[in-house]
Amino acid sequence: MEKITIRHAEKRDAAAIQAVYACPNAYTGTLQLPWPSTDKWESRLAATSNHISRYVAEIEGEIIGELGFEVYEQPRRRHVASFGMGVKDSYQGRGVGSALINAMLELTDKWMNIKRIELTVYTDNHAAIGLYKKFGFVIEGESKDFAFRNGEFVSVYHMARIK
Template identity: 25%
Template sequence: MFETSHLVLRAYRNSDADALQEMLNTYSVSIGASTDFVIPHPESFKDTLRELINKWTFYAVVEEKATGAFVGNAALRAQNKRDRDALLGIALVPEKWGKGYGTEVVNFLAEYAFDGLGMHRVSLEVFANNERAIALYKQAGFVQEGVKRKAAWIQGKWVDNVLMGILEEDFRETQQQAQQEKP
């Protein structure tokens, strides 16, 4: 189990399946977090979730520290072990958006990727119309590295897929700047 200022990141339990399925069945989450068709997932989807979870190097359920309320999930996958490149994934329930939880989770994942997993870089992909997420990733020190033009069909139109990444040295510099800015 890991903790940030306001959150707990813990191992998946079978009892989390309902909350995860409900989150992924929420239109505003599904439309921004997946390239799959946005459809209501049936009860059998919980088995698929467990299989997907096992493919991640690090996977955690995110809860509020004070209340134990479900916030979402966070994950890292060592997609290129030789070059020490991890893929970052995060999804939060809409009720918890705008509370700074995304920032805590992304900062934790980046730090854990570098300090805990020995990664050299962390990569992610985000839809260009997800401006809140892009701002969050930039705040954490991620930079845009490329664009897959018109790569996703979302709500009746083509949307670019933005490729972002952060190197360990850039993360350290971002952390150092944040420490210097604190009063």
């Protein structure tokens, strides 16, 4: 298996991140829309914030995945973060998601004092649900008709990991 490198996303990565979310599985499994624009990703990467971080996964210099997480700014929820990620279709099932989540947990557990990490995942995204469970995330609830995808409403699970 190829070595996966995780690093902080840079402005110059916008086109490569756009290519991740242009993959059908990546935009179908997230709240992203098809045909993402590079300009949108350039704007996201240019906007600096102390509470939002973005990381990319690379193999031999090719960006194959992205993970963004946000620490809540509300004073009573500063111990909580949420995240979302996407992996290029051709690299799914090859450890990229695990590498991204491992890096995030290293940071949140050992450096940021984050106690709770939350996410939403489509109820039919069995691979992602299995991945999250592997890292200690549990299903806490379900929202029916949460999002509109490919011509129909779909439900999500709310999952969380408490350290």
